[in-house]
Amino acid sequence: MAKRVVILGAGYGGVKCAQTLERKSSRDETEIILVNKHDYHQFIAQIHESAVGLRDNEDIRVSLAEIFDETRVRIIKDIVLHILPKENKILLEQGTVTYDYLVVALGSEPEYFNIPGIERHSLTLRSLNSAKLIRTHIENRFAAFKANPLKREFLTIVVGGAGFTGIELAGELADWVHELVKEFDLPENLVSVINIEAASTILKEYDRQLIENAYHVLREKGVRIVTDTSIEEVTENRIELSSGEVIKTGTFIWTGGIRANRVVARSGFTSAVRGRARVNKYLQAVDYPNVYIIGDNAFITDPATGDVMGPTAQVAIQGGYIAAHNIMADARGDDLKVFYPRELGRVVSLGRNVAVGQIGKKFKSKGRVAGLLKQAIQWKYLYSIGGVKLVTKKLLK
Amino acid sequence: MAKRVVILGAGYGGVKCAQTLERKSSRDETEIILVNKHDYHQFIAQIHESAVGLRDNEDIRVSLAEIFDETRVRIIKDIVLHILPKENKILLEQGTVTYDYLVVALGSEPEYFNIPGIERHSLTLRSLNSAKLIRTHIENRFAAFKANPLKREFLTIVVGGAGFTGIELAGELADWVHELVKEFDLPENLVSVINIEAASTILKEYDRQLIENAYHVLREKGVRIVTDTSIEEVTENRIELSSGEVIKTGTFIWTGGIRANRVVARSGFTSAVRGRARVNKYLQAVDYPNVYIIGDNAFITDPATGDVMGPTAQVAIQGGYIAAHNIMADARGDDLKVFYPRELGRVVSLGRNVAVGQIGKKFKSKGRVAGLLKQAIQWKYLYSIGGVKLVTKKLLK
Known part of the structure; x- marks a missing residue:
């Protein structure tokens, strides 16, 4: 049987x-x-x-x-x-x-490390639904700023954790805010994307050169990266760091750990x-x-x-x-x-069409080539689960 | 001088x-x-x-x-x-x-008639910025429902006031939720748009036949219309009516009066x-x-x-x-x-491409003809302030 x-x-x-x-x-x-x-x-x-x-x-x-x-x-x-x-x-x-x-x-599931207030006051990125919650939350905060321009913190987006997920998200957010400032008619300099990491570096398990490239790309995009700094407490619209700095923010997304x-x-x-x-x-x-x-x-x-x-x-x-x-x-x-x-390799996307990656020990790549590589990995995956039919369906729509 | x-x-x-x-x-x-x-x-x-x-x-x-x-x-x-x-x-x-x-x-500005909690817990529709706040708020509530499906009230939208503004908004919302349920993958029957009016009828200064038509169109679109009922108190996600009914809602938009x-x-x-x-x-x-x-x-x-x-x-x-x-x-x-x-006339839009209207005492119209009329009024207005150039610019984009 x-x-x-x-x-x-x-x-x-x-x-x-x-x-x-x-x-x-x-x-x-x-x-x-x-x-x-x-x-x-x-x-x-x-x-x-x-x-x-x-x-x-x-x-x-x-x-x-x-x-x-x-x-x-x-x-x-x-x-x-x-x-x-x-x-x-x-x-x-x-x-x-x-x-x-x-x-x-x-x-x-997210690991919150018992940081006070973090579960209650954070968004996470772990499904299509949670991704939509992030998108709609940020748009709503930007709209709320327009209605109440004293609330500068509504234009700040903080990503907690600079591993793979946090870095990819920060890269996308940095690109996206350029569109949002147009849609909501905002001065670009009021908007900030901040990425906070407790470890001494972003992408800590990655190759040194890849890390350098990622730093460079994200900084060019205007992301403020804070390493060696842990999050001590999170309350509504407010994050307290181990450095003593307090960040007021309308959006906090936690990517710092999973369990x-x-x-x-x-x-x-x-x-x-x-x-x-x-x-x-x-x-x-x-x-x-x-x-x-x-x-x-x-x-x-x-x-x-x-x-x-x-x-x-x-x-x-x-x-x-x-x-x-x-x-x-x-x-x-x-x-x-x-x-x-x-x-087999690691490719980290850093916003639209740009990525850094390495395949095996030797092949390292950055910029648009790595961006294409990232896409190729997804196409290869689509092919593996659904054959040519699925690849063409997802590509042609 | x-x-x-x-x-x-x-x-x-x-x-x-x-x-x-x-x-x-x-x-x-x-x-x-x-x-x-x-x-x-x-x-x-x-x-x-x-x-x-x-x-x-x-x-x-x-x-x-x-x-x-x-x-x-x-x-x-x-x-x-x-x-x-x-x-x-x-x-x-x-x-x-x-x-x-x-x-x-x-x-x-909105007139709140001293209804307890209403100013704090309502959105209003009076500018491009407030309109965006409404849009992003509703999207965010729908996303929040997906993340927490016990919160059925997040899929309810209440419009307070069934004058010109409230009716036009309710009509648009009723059409829009059809798109939102697709975007957020929701069963349509969980979503509701409710319009509450203290007077005995919607559009109370309008012609009887026009009112009948508007009722018909909005009900077809699934809007629940509650007349003869005032709002007694508003708290977070909750509206108490003079009928004793309590409506739990993720979104409340107040259009019931201006000052x-x-x-x-x-x-x-x-x-x-x-x-x-x-x-x-x-x-x-x-x-x-x-x-x-x-x-x-x-x-x-x-x-x-x-x-x-x-x-x-x-x-x-x-x-x-x-x-x-x-x-x-x-x-x-x-x-x-x-x-x-x-x-000169009154044309009330009731969602996409549909309106009811009257021009002078005799000409009454409903459906797509009135919808076109509504558009024509806007084009005529654009022409009056900016000439042919402005009309074509806004139409051709």
């Missing part, structure tokens, strides 16, 4: 896992169920562009029905409440589902840091070999180097593939594959 | 007055100064379309430099703080200006109701014959019928013309003209 594989979350990892099972196992071997909050897959790596209104809904997501054969992959649109790994059962908002194998590929999905934490898996579950080298939860945990929810170290892997789409996709492979191997009685995450 | 005429406000009345003086008096007769908060003239009658993002800045306004010869009409961009009619002097935020003749054509500009009230002119200054049949302030008060700031009765004139663009434009004429006549020692306001 076919083994039932339930995949929680249709992000990069979950989609890759479901597609691998769909393509490489037969209906006699696996029954595939994909549970997701929405009936679409979002390209989270592009989401910073949505936060500035650069993308329509359809640019930033694809319907799950479009990438899966629904007679092969059953899609359940529901919210996961709890995993009961001892009973091989999932509690959903509208029902329950049991499994033989489980793949946990749920999205991460595992709360479902993972509360379902009793052994966890390492920030709620991320411990997994073995096959990506199985250390306590439950029929549960695979991938992407941002797993504490994954590179078996070759011992490095902790960052929460990137690449690692999630590779994890999705390995989980699918190991489930099929286990069901067939074959050997499991060890997960060796590979960093 | 030329008499100095200072005109406060570049709305419909102020622009008409300045243009009439520019065209019909010589430099030897008049020196013309136009004081305005912005360096553009706004088409307030179109502003409800801005509140739903239907118009760019440039559709809804024209630069004053474009409609006046600046060697003939001096434009001062400043805010009026106080009029000192005994000293023939105006205090501006950045200076003072004296006059021989003054025309007060400042914009009106004269506060500058008029505090400058000591004898006033009638809602701060509107008493004027004689020549539109002179009853206390100061060299001060003309026109548009929404004057308590104007039709000398033929005794009816109080509503705060419409038509009356403001006609008042601007009469003020200019009487200033020239007075300076030349000629007889002044009595102001006989004429109602």
Whole structure:
């Protein structure tokens, strides 16, 4: 009888896992169920562009029905409440589902590090919906300034955290404010975009030259970058820094850290840091070999180097593939594959058409070439999940 | 020596007055100064379309430099703080200006009728800036609902007041929400537009048949119309009605009444109701014959019928013309003209391309014909202030 594989979350990892099972196992071997909050897959790596209104809904997501054969992959649109790994059962908002194998590929959540006021007074960038909240909030603050020109702080935008997400967002925002000042008839010098980072540098896991380039590009765009400075407290329209500086701001977006999905934490898996579950080298939860945990929810170290892997789409996709492979191997009685995450490259976009990136150890790039590279990565991804049809559909609209 | 005429406000009345003086008096007769908060003239009658993002800045306004010869009409961009009619002097935020003749054509302000909480918790529609605040606020509430789907009230929009402004706005909003539900991926049935009116009917000064048509069109569009019901109290996201009903709402826009500009009230002119200054049949302030008060700031009765004139663009434009004429006549020692306001017609737009209207006593119209009529009125107006050049510029963009 076919083994039932339930995949929680249709992000990069979950989609890759479901597609691998769909393509490489037969209906006699696996029954595939994909549970997701929405009936679409979002390209989270592009989401910073949505936060500035650069993308329509359809640019930033694809319907799950479009990438899966629904007679092969059953899609359940529901919210996961709890995993009961001892009973091989999932509690959903509208029902329950049991499994033989489980793949946990749920999205991460912001980590607030117990900074007072931060959760209540910040926006985050983690979905199409939260991106729209950022866009509409900033527009509303700019409109509010026009109605009340004493409120200069309404024209300040602060991004907390200068990792990958914070930097890409700051770059987009800096470009976008040029349009906003026209739309709202504002003097450009009243508007500011500030990026605050507790570490001594932006993009701290990146190559030195890439960091230098990113600094240069962002400063040219007018972003004020503050490093070595942590956020002490956030109240409405006000941020207190460890330097003693107080920034009044109409918009504060927190990108400074992520933690595992709360479902993972509360379902009793052994966890390492920030709620991320411990997994073995096959990506199985250390306590439950029929549960695979991938992407941002797993504490994954590179078996070759011992490095902790960052929460990137690449690692999630590779994890999705390995989980699918190991489930099929286990069901067939074959050997499991060890997960060796590979960093194929890193490209950080810095606003429109500009990026910095490196592929492998040698190839480094900046400016428009890297910008194209970033696009190529997205096209390649679209091709991998939906073939030529999806690439042309998203490009031609 | 030329008499100095200072005109406060570049709305419909102020622009008409300045243009009439520019065209019909010589430099030897008049020196013309136009004081305005912005360096553009706004088409307030179109502003409800801005509140739903239907118009760019440039559709809804024209630069004053474009409609006046600046060697003939001096434009001062400043805010009026106080009029000192005994000293023939105006205090501006950045200076003072004296006059021989003054025309007060400042914009009106909302009248809140001392309803508790209403000023603090409402938006108003009275300028391009306030229209943008409405648009961005509603978009932000819709985005906030997506992030927090328990907050159903974020999808409710309440318009207080069903006069001309409230009805036109409700019609636009009803059309706009169809687009918003697509953009924000919402079920249409969760969204509601409610229009609340204390009087027993909408558009209470209008013809019965026109009112029936407007009811019909708005209901077809899904607007809930509540008449005979006053607003008792407004708190955040909550409106209490005289019927006992409580409406939870993310957006409340107050269009239920206007009063004269506060500058008029505090400058000591004898006033009638809602701060509107008493004027004689020549539109002179009853206390100061060299001060003309026109548009929404004057308590104007039709000398033929005794009816109080509503705060419409038509009356403001006609008042601007009469003020200019009487200033020239007075300076030349000629007889002044009595102001006989004429109602040329009324066209109320009810969302995109649809309107109801009547011209004179006989011609009544509804639907797309009236919609075109409404457009024709705007084109005619553009022609009157800027000639063919302005009409084609605004139409061709």
